[in-house]
């Protein structure tokens with residue numbers, strides 16, 4: 314019978330400090346819930362001299378990660394350091410040394426989750442990763458457990474807080490992208506190097522994890538067609554608003570005939586959709602199951618508090634299982650091989666914005682190119698351009714068309730000499 318659960322940690326930064334503080338401060342409560350106290354045995358960091366907001370018992374802090382992952386008194390290793398390597402190697406070593414693992418690391422789980430899980434399961438161990446997607450929002454546990462009986466048909470998500478903050482400021486205040494990004498950086502939401510957020514890579518990692526669980530197959534982050542938000546302009550937000558839409562960076566995975574498609578891209582979402590009202594750093598995930606219908610999860614997708622909540626949920630769950638002597642439970646098992654398709658066959662409406670020469674016959678040429686490709690126009694707006702008297706901004710909304718057809722039509726439009734620039738090409742979602 315286990316009388317104590319030994320906890321090792323890799324990382325004592327934003328999230329790690331929150332986790333350690335709660336383990337120390339809520340020790341009795343957690344002990345009652347789990348059936349045994351959770352004791353922090355060792356915590357690995359890079360710099361032992363850095364001031365820390367949490368004070369650990371003497372001898373717990375170390376720079377020797379191996380001392381954490383091989384310590385026989387440690388049952389669960391909590392990895393909240395981040396990045397693929399060297400952390401991936403540490404996690405593997407911890408599993409091989411017989412430890413369960415809790416991680417908040419979306420990059421690692423997206424890239425190597427199935428292999429690490431296989432290593433763990435073959436030893437009767439588990440890896441839990443609730444905090445890797447959507448911070449404090451319960452998503453992984455519902456996908457692994459509560460929605461297990463369903464055939465999941467679609468996942469649609471606003472899953473990156475930094476970009477949602479930027480897009481909200483652009484929509485509500487007419488800010489340009491660079492100004493909104495600087496504001497996000499100033500508030501500490503965006504990283505000093507915001508590439509993974511603004512290029513949609515962070516959202517692609519998270520979508521690949523949710524889609525793999527939801528569709529019970531392997532969806533790699535490289536399977537996710539990913540477009541970032543860096544080319545959006547204030548004009549697109551004003552146009553979208555006037556037409557009854559908002560622009561959101563949406564992560565979508567859906568089941569189609571013959572496979573699934575997964576994509577992250579800025580899209581127009583109608584004002585009437587719940588996701589259009591998810592603003593600022595908030596995240597939201599809408600999952601459609603054949604039995605439940607649509608369920609919506611919403612909350613804070615990042616930050617020390619929410620992420621700590623998710624890490625501890627996994628840790629307490631594992632600790633309880635250890636106390637009960639439970640071994641294997643139901644895991645993320647990719648049990649079917651569903652192909653991940655390209656997006657050429659995917660149908661939707663499109664928002665197009667071109668800079669065109671303002672002279673007779675221009676609109677007719679563009680309409681003919683779209684018509685010849687089989688793309689039907691649903692609305693057209695033209696505005697005088699602020700950048701020069703001879704050009705105009707032309708905005709076209711299409712009826713539903715296949716992406717492959719649309720791409721061909723756009724290639725044709727790009728060749729017209731009356732078109733000086735294809736400004737935007739966004740799907741309309743919903």
Ligand code: NDP
Pocket residue numbers: 323324325326327328329357358359360361363378393394395396399400417418419444445448614615616617620
């Ligand atoms: P921080 O940068 O604040 O903290 C990272 C911690 O890990 C630091 O204590 C650092 O040591 C330690 N560390 C990093 N690399 C190593 C290494 N090779 N060996 C030993 N220690 C190491 O990151 P966060 O706390 O913000 O994030 C941690 C994880 O949580 C990441 O995977 C992140 O993606 C994930 N996450 C974070 C969220 C957030 O809002 N912050 C939200 C959701 C997930 P030192 O202190 O000495 O530098």
Ligand code: HSE
Pocket residue numbers: 445447448472473474475476502510515614615616
């Ligand atoms: N960079 C991420 C975001 C942090 O902005 O949502 C949470 O994973």
